[in-house]
Amino acid sequence: PATIAWKDLTYDVKLTRSNPQTGKKETIDKRILDGLSGIVRPGEMLAICGPSGGGKTTLLDAIAGRIDPHRKGRKFTGDVLVNGKPRDETFSMVASYVQQEHALQTPFTVRETMRYAADLLIPHAESTQAERRARADNVTHVLGLDSCSNTIVGDVFRKGLSGGQLRRLSIAVELVRNPSILLLDEPTSGLDSAAAENIMKHLSHLAKTGTTIICTIHQPPSEVWANFDKFLLLSRGKCLYFGAANNAVDYFERMEYPCPGQSNPADFFLRLANTDFEGHADIEALAKGFKTQPEGMALSSALSKPIDHDVHISKHRNGFMTQLLILSHRAFFNNARNPGIFLVRLIMYILLCLMIGFMFWDLGTGPTDINSRVSLLFFVAAFLVFMSVAVLPFFIVERAVFLRERANGWYMVPAYVLASFLMSLPGLFIIALVSSILVVFPAGLNNFGVFLLDLFLSLVTAEAFMCVIASVVPHYIIGIALGAAVYGFFMLCEGFMKIKDDIPDWFIWGYYIAFHSYSFRAFMVNEFDSIPTFTSPQFPDGKSVLAFYNMNDKPVWKDLLVVGSYAIALQIIFGTILQVFHKGKR
Numbered sequence: 316p317a318t319i320a321w322k323d324l325t326y327d328v329k330l331t332r333s334n335p336q337t338g339k340k341e342t343i344d345k346r347i348l349d350g351l352s353g354i355v356r357p358g359e360m361l362a363i364c365g366p367s368g369g370g371k372t373t374l375l376d377a378i379a380g381r382i383d384p385h386r387k388g389r390k391f392t393g394d395v396l397v398n399g400k401p402r403d404e405t406f407s408m409v410a411s412y413v414q415q416e417h418a419l420q421t422p423f424t425v426r427e428t429m430r431y432a433a434d435l436l437i438p439h440a441e442s443t444q445a446e447r448r449a450r451a452d453n454v455t456h457v458l459g460l461d462s463c464s465n466t467i468v469g470d471v472f473r474k475g476l477s478g479g480q481l482r483r484l485s486i487a488v489e490l491v492r493n494p495s496i497l498l499l500d501e502p503t504s505g506l507d508s509a510a511a512e513n514i515m516k517h518l519s520h521l522a523k524t525g526t527t528i529i530c531t532i533h534q535p536p537s538e539v540w541a542n543f544d545k546f547l548l549l550s551r552g553k554c555l556y557f558g559a560a561n562n563a564v565d566y567f568e569r570m571e572y573p574c575p576g577q578s579n580p581a582d583f584f585l586r587l588a589n590t591d592f593e594g595h596a597d598i599e600a601l602a603k604g605f606k607t608q609p610e611g612m613a614l615s616s617a618l619s620k621p622i623d624h625d626v627h628i629s630k631h632r633n634g635f636m637t638q639l640l641i642l643s644h645r646a647f648f649n650n651a652r653n654p655g656i657f658l659v660r661l662i663m664y665i666l667l668c669l670m671i672g673f674m675f676w677d678l679g680t681g682p683t684d685i686n687s688r689v690s691l692l693f694f695v696a697a698f699l700v701f702m703s704v705a706v707l708p709f710f711i712v713e714r715a716v717f718l719r720e721r722a723n724g725w726y727m728v729p730a731y732v733l734a735s736f737l738m739s740l741p742g743l744f745i746i747a748l749v750s751s752i753l754v755v756f757p758a759g760l761n762n763f764g765v766f767l768l769d770l771f772l773s774l775v776t777a778e779a780f781m782c783v784i785a786s787v788v789p790h791y792i793i794g795i796a797l798g799a800a801v802y803g804f805f806m807l808c809e810g811f812m813k814i815k816d817d818i819p820d821w822f823i824w825g826y827y828i829a830f831h832s833y834s835f836r837a838f839m840v841n842e843f844d845s846i847p848t849f850t851s852p853q854f855p856d857g858k859s860v861l862a863f864y865n866m867n868d869k870p871v872w873k874d875l876l877v878v879g880s881y882a883i884a885l886q887i888i889f890g891t892i893l894q895v896f897h898k899g900k901r
């Protein structure tokens with residue numbers, strides 16, 4: 316059992332806007348939460364209501380510790396207590412947060428999504444696989460998802476669940492572990508009235524069994540409203556009421572805002588709180604008045620009472636290896652079944668490599684063949700790597716899933732990064748293998764094995780680079796632009812457009828940091844080192860071509876090692892960025 320309390324939560328942000336009179340930019344302080352307090356005990360379900368922009372989501376985030384107070388221009392004060400003690404890092408083990416936007420892996424069916432959630436969230440030391448599955452199936456049933464248990468979540472390629480079903484699945488995955496505290500942001504938005512009513516009934520039942528539940532809710536219909544024990548009305552970040560839901564009508568009547576007989580109380584309260592339109596209450600007076608009323612004083616005294624129960628935190632958590640295995644299994648099937656990650660890319664590579672194969676069909680040893688071989692290798696090192704940009708939008712979708720799961724304490728970041736990395740390798744190997752077959756044999760290039768290894772490592776590095784970009788950009792369009800710009804720069808510096816010795820000194824760093832330089836050189840040495848003669852007076856053999864490009868005496872294995880190490884370094888950077896910056900705080 317967990318009692319959650321918050322005291323005097325105040326949140327100010329600095330906003331820059333242009334002054335309507337002077338037209339000059341100025342910084343103003345905006346108060347988003349204004350000294351909010353509240354308490355919810357095990358067995359209670361609180362509705363945080365208020366008009367759009369009233370501060371509901373911000374309050375829920377503040378309670379869940381999802382506001383980063385250290386960001387520039389922010390000031391956040393107040394305390395959140397779990398059973399009387401300050402909320403700490405164990406919070407994510409006992410609390411689940413269902414956010415407003417769904418973030419689920421798109422190729423999986425409802426049943427698969429629920430089973431992965433159960434496998435990740437329920438300690439294996441305390442449960443058998445059959446028990447975890449039974450739990451997943453039971454929650455699926457309770458949330459009315461049985462009829463679509465074999466339907467996939469869906470994406471731009473394939474239609475899957477409806478909006479309301481996605482909403483229910485988002486709630487279901489967090490219910491699997493039976494959390495002590497459940498925070499839900501607009502759980503009924505997008506649901507039809509029957510689904511909304513049923514979900515609220517289930518949540519109410521959960522509360523009765525001891526779960527502490529807090530929901531933000533925009534406009535609860537009367538059937539939904541009837542399920543709440545407690546009610547908090549917010550307007551412009553101020554508390555207009557906090558207390559028993561069934562006392563609210565009397566309270567507002569006492570405050571001279573009687574609810575008309577036929578009205579749904581929730582609709583009436585929202586009209587009072589919505590300052591964007593006529594007919595709202597005097598917000599300042601209500602907020603001030605609440606503290607002096609018996610309800611306000613009851614809240615203060617409840618907050619000062621000691622709490623005698625403690626949260627039971629299971630000592631058994633799934634260890635790194637268990638998490639790695641489940642996440643690897645999930646990542647493998649996610650990659651294999653997500654057309655954007657594998658199939659569409661494979662087709663793109665096949666088409667492009669067929670064109671390369673036909674364009675450079677059966678290269679010989681004449682003077683123009685030297686140019687053809689070098690151009691082909693440049694194109695492979697530059698453009699086949701460049702095409703990894705296409706995967707970026709899917710990585711951004713994945714990032715949202717990661718953020719949700721990580722913030723809810725589903726797993727450790729290293730397990731996620733390692734599983735994603737390892738499971739990307741089979742798909743990339745297939746793409747590299749098919750591409751190499753379609754290029755090396757038709758063009759008559761040398762040393763298939765090294766060519767394949769070089770292309771594979773280059774694609775692995777390119778994908779790791781896309782992971783890093785996906786972890787730092789706010790939107791995939793910016794990511795694509797950034798990725799394309801960096802790859803364009805690397806192509807420029809890789810030693811083809813300008814031979815290394817001709818690159819200006821102030822640009823040479825570009826040559827050294829571009830992984831393309833090492834992969835291109837490995838392709839070149841692999842190709843030309845073993846060609847004994849060319850019918851060209853300037854280049855009598857392959858070694859003379861390498862000397863021209865300043866690539867002689869460079870062992871291929873060293874360059875391949877650099878490209879491989881680059882991939883590992885990028886994955887470590889990716890993991891570090893996730894660990895440090897992606898904690899689900901906003």
Ligand SMILES: Nc1ncnc2c1ncn2[C@@H]1O[C@H](COP(=O)(O)OP(=O)(O)OP(=O)(O)O)[C@@H](O)[C@H]1O
Nearest residue numbers: 328330347365366367368369370371372373374533
């Ligand atoms: N970091 C921030 N910087 C500037 N303004 C912010 C920030 N966070 C929240 N706000 C503002 O605070 C107000 C409350 O936002 P919040 O999302 O909590 O509202 P809400 O009640 O949940 O609205 P809705 O029902 O539409 O989701 C909004 O005006 C929002 O723009």
